[in-house]
Amino acid sequence: MSLVPAVKKEEISAKNFIDWDKCRNIFYNNIYLDNWKIVIKMPLIPDDVSEGDIKIKKFDLEKYTYLCGY
Numbered sequence: 869m870s871l872v873p874a875v876k877k878e879e880i881s882a883k884n885f886i887d888w889d890k891c892r893n894i895f896y897n898n899i900y901l902d903n904w905k906i907v908i909k910m911p912l913i914p915d916d917v918s919e920g921d922i923k924i925k926k927f928d929l930e931k932y933t934y935l936c937g938y
Contacts (some may be wrong), residue, residue, distance in 0.1 A: 886935050898910070
């Protein structure tokens with residue numbers, strides 16, 4: 869018999885990587901959240917004419933290539 873209850877441990881797993889959008893010629897700093905399979909894309913050099921600075925997209929990291937992971 870245990871006096872300490874079991875605690876469910878929730879962890880957020882994230883990976884960082886840099887990629888390049890060849891259509892818009894912009895480099896992005898990305899944070900990939902494994903649990904939800906989404907990516908948060910932030911331009912390294914913000915453009916004044918862009919429609920939005922930060923993008924959140926559904927993404928499967930295993931299907932795509934990227935420039936550099938860190």
